[in-house]
Amino acid sequence: MALSEKLPEKLLRPYDPKATEERIYKIWEDSGFLAPTGESKPFTIIMPPINANGSLHAGHGLVMTIEDIMIRYKRMRGYKTLWLPGLDHAGFETQVVYEKKLEKEGRTRFGMNKEILYKEILDFTLFNSKHIKSQIKQMGASCDWSREKFTLDDDVVKTVHQTFKRMYDDNLIYRGNKIISWCSKHQTSFSDLEIKDEERVESLYYLKYGPFTIATARPETKFGDKYVVMHPSDARYKEYKHGQKIKLEWINGPIAATVIKDESIDMEFGTGVMTITPWHDNADFEIAERHKLDKEQIIDEAGKLLPIAGEFAGQHIKRARPLIIEKLQKKGLVEKIENDYKHVVKTCYRCGTIIEPQIKSQWFVKMKPLAEKALKKIKKGEIKYIPEHYKKITIHWLENIMDWNISRQIVWGIPIPAWFHEPRCIPKSEREKDVEKCKEIIVSAEEPVCEFCDAKFIRDPDTFDTWFSSSQWPYITLQYPDNKDFKTFYPTDVMETAGDIIFFWVARMIMMGLYVTGEIPFKTVYIHGMILDPKGEKMSKSKGNVIDPIKYINDFGTDALRLGLVVGNTPGTSLALSPEKIRGYKNFANKLWNITRFVLENSPDGEKVKGELKDEFDKLRDDITSDMENFRFYLAAEKIYHYVWHRFADEIIEESKKNAEVKSSLKYIWENCLKLLHPFMPFVTEEIWQIMHPGKLLMVETWPHDN
RNA sequence: GCACGCUUAGCUCAGUUGGUAGAGCGACUCGUUUACACCGAGAAGGUCGGGGGUUCAAGUCCCUCAGCGUGCACCA
Numbered sequence: 001m002a003l004s005e006k007l008p009e010k011l012l013r014p015y016d017p018k019a020t021e022e023r024i025y026k027i028w029e030d031s032g033f034l035a036p037t038g039e040s041k042p043f044t045i046i047m048p049p050i051n052a053n054g055s056l057h058a059g060h061g062l063v064m065t066i067e068d069i070m071i072r073y074k075r076m077r078g079y080k081t082l083w084l085p086g087l088d089h090a091g092f093e094t095q096v097v098y099e100k101k102l103e104k105e106g107r108t109r110f111g112m113n114k115e116i117l118y119k120e121i122l123d124f125t126l127f128n129s130k131h132i133k134s135q136i137k138q139m140g141a142s143c144d145w146s147r148e149k150f151t152l153d154d155d156v157v158k159t160v161h162q163t164f165k166r167m168y169d170d171n172l173i174y175r176g177n178k179i180i181s182w183c184s185k186h187q188t189s190f191s192d193l194e195i196k197d198e199e200r201v202e203s204l205y206y207l208k209y210g211p212f213t214i215a216t217a218r219p220e221t222k223f224g225d226k227y228v229v230m231h232p233s234d235a236r237y238k239e240y241k242h243g244q245k246i247k248l249e250w251i252n253g254p255i256a257a258t259v260i261k262d263e264s265i266d267m268e269f270g271t272g273v274m275t276i277t278p279w280h281d282n283a284d285f286e287i288a289e290r291h292k293l294d295k296e297q298i299i300d301e302a303g304k305l306l307p308i309a310g311e312f313a314g315q316h317i318k319r320a321r322p323l324i325i326e327k328l329q330k331k332g333l334v335e336k337i338e339n340d341y342k343h344v345v346k347t348c349y350r351c352g353t354i355i356e357p358q359i360k361s362q363w364f365v366k367m368k369p370l371a372e373k374a375l376k377k378i379k380k381g382e383i384k385y386i387p388e389h390y391k392k393i394t395i396h397w398l399e400n401i402m403d404w405n406i407s408r409q410i411v412w413g414i415p416i417p418a419w420f421h422e423p424r425c426i427p428k429s430e431r432e433k434d435v436e437k438c439k440e441i442i443v444s445a446e447e448p449v450c451e452f453c454d455a456k457f458i459r460d461p462d463t464f465d466t467w468f469s470s471s472q473w474p475y476i477t478l479q480y481p482d483n484k485d486f487k488t489f490y491p492t493d494v495m496e497t498a499g500d501i502i503f504f505w506v507a508r509m510i511m512m513g514l515y516v517t518g519e520i521p522f523k524t525v526y527i528h529g530m531i532l533d534p535k536g537e538k539m540s541k542s543k544g545n546v547i548d549p550i551k552y553i554n555d556f557g558t559d560a561l562r563l564g565l566v567v568g569n570t571p572g573t574s575l576a577l578s579p580e581k582i583r584g585y586k587n588f589a590n591k592l593w594n595i596t597r598f599v600l601e602n603s604p605d606g607e608k609v610k611g612e613l614k615d616e617f618d619k620l621r622d623d624i625t626s627d628m629e630n631f632r633f634y635l636a637a638e639k640i641y642h643y644v645w646h647r648f649a650d651e652i653i654e655e656s657k658k659n660a661e662v663k664s665s666l667k668y669i670w671e672n673c674l675k676l677l678h679p680f681m682p683f684v685t686e687e688i689w690q691i692m693h694p695g696k697l698l699m700v701e702t703w704p705h706d707n
Numbered sequence: 708g709c710a711c712g713c714u715u716a717g718c719u720c721a722g723u724u725g726g727u728a729g730a731g732c733g734a735c736u737c738g739u740u741u742a743c744a745c746c747g748a749g750a751a752g753g754u755c756g757g758g759g760g761u762u763c764a765a766g767u768c769c770c771u772c773a774g775c776g777u778g779c780a781c782c783a
Contacts, residue, residue, distance in 0.1 A: 014745065197779090204783085215783050229783090266783085274783040283782080343782055389711060393778070396710070400779080499777090536719080567731075568720045572712085574776095576719055580732050587745040598742035632723070638730065650747075657741055 007600060008691055015593035017557025017586075021683045025137050028686075033700050035144045036080040036489075043079035044492040045071060046474050046522075047143060048505075049086035049151055052125045053094040056135040058531040058539065058577060059498060061549035062569070064139035065562045066528055066633060067496050071142055072679035073628050076703040082489050083143040084477050085136065087129050089152045091413040091466030092188065096350050098124055098412070099186075110187070114411050121412045122152075135550060140558050140682045142699065147485070149477045151469055152414065159476045160469045161417045161445045163516055168443045172366050172515070173406075175418075175441060179278075179285040180405050182358040183348040184303035188409040189362060191465060192402060193504055196349040204341035205325065206270070208333045210248030210257060212237075215270030217341060218277075219324050220317045223251055223309045224296040225275035229287060232261040234272050251328060252310040262287050280357050299356055317356075362407035363416060363462075370511040371398040377520055383510065384524045386631050387572040390502055397503050406465045413463030417445040422455040471508035474521035481517075495522040499572060502527065526631055527572050531565070534578035552582050559681035560585035566680060567637045588641060589684045592677070595649055595670065596688045602656065603666035613652065613665055617672065621704045624676055633680075640676045648673065672704045 010016070028034060036042065045067050050060060067083060075081045098121050099109055109117055129150070136143070149156065167173040180189040206215050212228055228246070230237045240246075242261040247254060257275070264287060265272065278288035278295040288295055300306055305320055307313045312320045328334045346355040375398050377383060378391060385391035407416065419442045425435040435453050442448040448457050469476075474495075478486040491513075495506060506525055513521030532538060533545040540546065552561045556579075564582035569575045609617065620643050627636035648669065656663040671692070678685045678698050689698035 014743090217783070266781090270783060272783095276783085281783090345782095387712095393711065396779075503778095534719085570721080573720090574713095578719070578732080581719075583745085584731060587743095590745045591743065594743035594746090596742085601742070627723085630723075634721075635723080638721075642730070649743085653742075654747090 007597065011593065011597050011600075011691060015557075015590045015684060015687075017553075017559065017589070017683065020687050021138070021140070021553075021558055024683050024686050024690075025140065027690075027697070028142060028699055029145070031697055031699070033075070033697065034083075034142050035146055036082040038078075038080050040078050040080050042082060042489050042493075043071070043074040044082045044489040045084070045494050045496060046477055046492055047083060047085045047141075048495075048497045049088035049149070049470065049473065050132050050136070051090040051093055052087045052129045052132055052150075053090055053097040054128065056132060056139070056549055058547050058549050058565075060135075061139055061561065062528055062531055062565045063496065063498075064136060064141045065565045066526070067494075068139070068141050068143075068562075068682070069566065069633050069679040070494060070496070072682060072699065073703065075142070075699065076675065076678065076701060078702065080488075082147070082485075083141070084147050084149065085133075085141070085143040085145060086149040086151070086473070086477060087132060088470065089125055089150070089412065089466065091463065092186070092194075092350075092408060092410055093466070094121060094125060095410050095412040096186070109411075118411050138550065138553055138558060140562065142682070147477070151466070151473075155479065156469065156476050157414050158445075159480065160414055160464065160472060163472060163512070164417060164464075164468075165443050167365065167515075172369065174364055174366065175361060176364045176403075177359060177361045178364070178405075179282055179357050180360050180362055181346065181355045182301065182360070183351065183353050184301060184356050185351050185353040186348065186410075187301060189358075189360060189405055189407060190348070190355070191405050191467075194349050195346045195355055196352075197344045198347045198352070199342065199344050201340060201342050204270075204338040205328075206335040206337070207328060208335055209250070209273075209275060210246050212273045213271045213335050214274050216274070217343060218321075219328065220305065220309075220312075220321045221277040221280050221298050222275060222324075223305070223312075224279075224298050225250075225277055226255055226257050227260050227276050227288075227291075227293055228257045228273060229260045229262050229265055229276055230273045231265040231267050232263060234265075234267050236272060249331070249333070251324065251331075251333075258293075260287070260291055260293070262290065279359050282357055285357070285359070295359060297359070299358075301358065303356060362405050363418070363460075365404040365406055365468075367401040367404055367511070370515055371401045373514045374398055374507065374510045377510070377514065383520055383522070386524065386526045387570075390499065390525065390527050390572065394502060394507050398507060404465075406468045407460075407462040408465055409462055411463070413466060414469055416460045416462050416464055418443050418460040419448050419457035420460065421450060421457055424455065425450075425452075426454040428452070428454055467504050467508060470505055471512040472516065474509060474513055475517050490517065490521070491519050492522045494524045494526055496526040496528065498530070499527045500530075524631075529569060529571065529573040529575055532574050532576045534576055536574075536576040547577065552579070555579070556582045556586035557589055557683070559589050559684045562682075563588065563637060563641070563680055566633050567641065569634050571631065588645060589681060591645055591649060592674075592681070592684055592688060595644070595653070596691065598653060599666045599670045600692070602663055603670075604664060605667060607664040607668060609665040609668045610661075613662065613669065616647075617669055618706070621672065621676065622706075625703070625705075628679075636676075637680050640673065640680070644673050644677070674698065675701055675704050 047067060048063060071081050071083045102108060181195050182189050202217055204215055204217055205219050206213050209228060216222060240259045242259060244259040246257050248257055276284035276287055278284045279297045280299060298306060298308055299317055304314055304316050305312050312324060347353060348355060378395060421438055421440050425438050427435050437452045438450055442457060474492055475490060478490050480486045497506060509521050533547060537545060549561060560582050563585040564577060624636045624639055652662060656666055674685045674688060686698045
C-alpha cells in the first residue's frame with residue numbers, strides 16, 4: 001500500500017520552523033506540563049533573572065538552551081521539574097541604559113524629580129519585559145510561567161527588607177564612614193567588583209616638599225597634604241622624628257607638615273617619601289586611620305576642586321592638573337617629571353571614568369563570617385562546580401573577601417529601609433532628659449517615630465546594590481520560609497550561569513542562602529562559556545559585532561540555533577558562533593523531516609529491534625544518558641546528531657531498502673532517536689511526534705531506557 | 708607579582724579513567740538509484756605550541772619554556 005497518501009501534506013515539503021515553533025510552544029503552554037507535576041523527586045533550576053533593559057543576546061540564548069536541555073531531560077526521566085523564570089530590574093545597569101536614552105532625547109537624570117524618573121524607568125522596564133518574555137518563549141524554554149518573578153515584586157522587596165533588618169540586628173550589616181569607590185560621572189558608589197583596573201602610561205611628578213622630594217601621579221589631590229610619611233627604618237631620613245613638624249612652602253603658600261613613620265612605605269619606590277591624601281586614596285586612608293590623622297576632602301562628587309584648592313577651586317581635576325604643575329614649576333617646586341610612568345588606575349566598569357575614592361557614610365555587609373560558612377561547604381564538596389577550576393577561583397576570592405558596600409546613590413532600585421534621626425533633637429517638654437536615648441538610626445520599612453523627642457526620621461535616600469537582592473534569588477523566588485514551594489524545591493539542583501558573575505552573584509548567593517536558610521541554595525554550579533562572534537571576538541555594542549539570536553531564529557529556526565549553541569560548547573570555554581554552523585543544523589532539522597517521511601512510508605508499527613542494531617542503539621542510548629547525567633551536553637548532542645545522520649539515515653535506512661528485517665526496525669529506532677533529540681531540538685521533534693502520534697506530547701514521553 | 712585557563716586538520720572545536728587522533732564548516736573529485744540537492748559516495752588534509760621526563764604505551768600524567776587570554780593583589 002502506498003502509505004504516502006496518508007502523510008500530512010506539510011511533510012511533503014521542507015520543514016518550516018516559522019510555521020511550527022509558535023504553534024508548538026502554545027501546545028506546551030496549554031498542556032500544563034511546564035509547571036511541575038506529579039509527586040516524584042523534584043529537579044529545580046532557578047533561571048538567572050534576565051535584565052529587563054534590552055533584548056535577548058546570544059549569551060541569553062545559550063542560558064535558555066542549556067537550562068532547557070537539562071529540564072526537558074529530567075522531565076522525560078520522570079522528575080517533578082521546576083524551571084522558574086525571572087526578570088531583573090538590574091538597578092545600576094538599567095539606569096545606565098536609561099540615562100543613555102535620556103541623553104539621546106537631550107535630557108539628563110540630574111535635577112529630575114526622583115519619583116518621575118523612577119516611574120519612567122519602571123515603564124521602560126515593563127515594556128522591555130514583555131519583549132524579553134516573548135523571546136524566551138521563542139527559544140523554546142519550557143519554564144513555568146505561572147511562577148514567574150520580577151526582582152521588584154512586592155514580596156521580593158519585603159524579603160529583601162527583612163533580610164537587611166535581620167543582618168543589621170545580627171551585627172552583620174553596619175553603617176560605616178569609610179573610603180569608597182566613587183564614579184563622578186554616574187554619581188554613585190560601587191563595590192570592589194564594579195571597578196576595573198586599567199593600565200595607563202602617565203607622568204610621575206617629583207615635587208619638592210620642604211627638605212623632601214615626593215613622587216606623585218596626582219598633583220591635583222595634593223592641596224591638603226600636611227603629613228609626610230616614610231619608613232621607620234629608612235636610614236636616609238633617620239634625622240626626622242615621628243610627629244616632628246616642618247614648615248615648608250607648598251602650592252598655595254606656607255604650611256606646617258607633620259612627619260609620620262609607617263611601615264607600609266616602600267623604600268624602593270621614588271624617594272621613599274610620600275605625602276598622603278586620606279580622603280581620596282585607599283592606602284592613604286589606612287595610614288591616616290592607623291595614626292589617627294586628619295582627613296580632608298579636596299575633590300567634590302562631580303570631580304571638581306573644593307575651596308581648599310584656593311585659586312583652582314571649582315575647576316575639574318582633569319583641567320586643573322596642568323595648571324597646578326605650571327604653578328609649581330613657577331615656584332620652583334618641580335624637581336623632575338617622568339613621562340613614561342606605567343601604572344594601573346581604577347575605572348568605572350561601565351563608563352571608564354577614573355574612580356575617585358571618597359569618604360562617605362554607607363551600608364556595608366561584614367563578609368568574613370558569611371564567607372567562612374560558604375568556604376566550609378564548598379571545600380567539603382557540597383557544591384559541585386562545572387568546570388571544576390571555578391571552585392578554586394571562588395575559594396581564593398572568599399578567602400580574601402572584603403566588606404561589601406551595598407549603598408547606591410541611584411533611584412532605580414530597592415530602597416534601603418533605614419531612617420536617620422534629624423540632626424537636632426526636639427525635646428518633648430516634660431521629659432527633656434530622655435533626648436539622650438534617641439536612636440540615630442532605625443532600620444524599618446515604615447517611617448519610625450522617635451520615642452524620646454519630637455524630631456523626625458529622614459529616609460536613607462539610597463537604594464541597594466542590585467546584587468544584594470539578586471544574591472537572595474533562590475529562596476526569594478521559592479517564597480521562603482513558609483511556602484510549599486520552598487519546602488519542596490529548596491535547595492535547588494543546578495545554578496547555570498556565566499563565568500563573569502561567579503563572584504557578583506554565585507558566591508554571594510551561597511553566602512546569603514546559608515545565612516538566611518541554613519542550607520546551600522544549589523547543589524551544582526554550571527558555568528557556560530561566552531559566545532563570541534564568528535571571528536572569535538567578544539561581542540560588544542561599541543564594536544558593532546553583536547549577534548541577535550532572533551535573527552538566527554528567523555533565518556534557520558530555533559532548533560538549529562540551539563544545536564549550534566550547544567555542540568562543541570564545553571562548560572567554561574568560549575564559543576565562536578557562525579551562521580555556517582547554524583545553517584548546517586537547519587539542514588539537520590530538515591533531515592529529520594525527511595527521515596520521518598521515509599520511516600512512515602516504509603516501516604510498520606509495533607516492531608521491536610533485535611540483534612546488532614539493538615545493541616548498537618542501546619549502547620548509544622546509555623552513552624548519551626550518561627553524558628546527560630554528567631552535564632556533557634556538547635557530547636550528547638554531537639553523538640545523537642552523528643548517529644541519526646551518518647548511521648541511521650546514511651546506512652541503516654539504505655540497508656533497509658534491501659533488507660525487510662531492518663526495515664521493520666526503523667520505526668522503533670526512529671521514535672527513540674526523537675526522544676533522545678528532544679531536549680536539544682524540541683520544536684521539530686515535537687512536531688514530528690504530533691504527526692506520528694496525534695494528540696500525544698513528546699515533551700512528557702519517557703526517556704529511552706533499558707527494558 | 709600571584710593564580711587560573713587556552714595552544715589538536717584551512718576555520719571553529721571535541722577527544723570523559725593513558726591504548727596509537729575525530730566532528731562540523733570550508734576546499735577537492737564523482738554521483739540523481741525506494742525519504743532528503745537543506746542530498747549521497749569518495750578521497751585529501753594533523754611530527755596534537757617547543758623541549759625534557761614517567762610508562763610497554765602520552766594529545767591525555769609530571770617538569771620546563773614560549774605565545775595568547777582571564778581573574779586577583781600592589782601601585783606615591
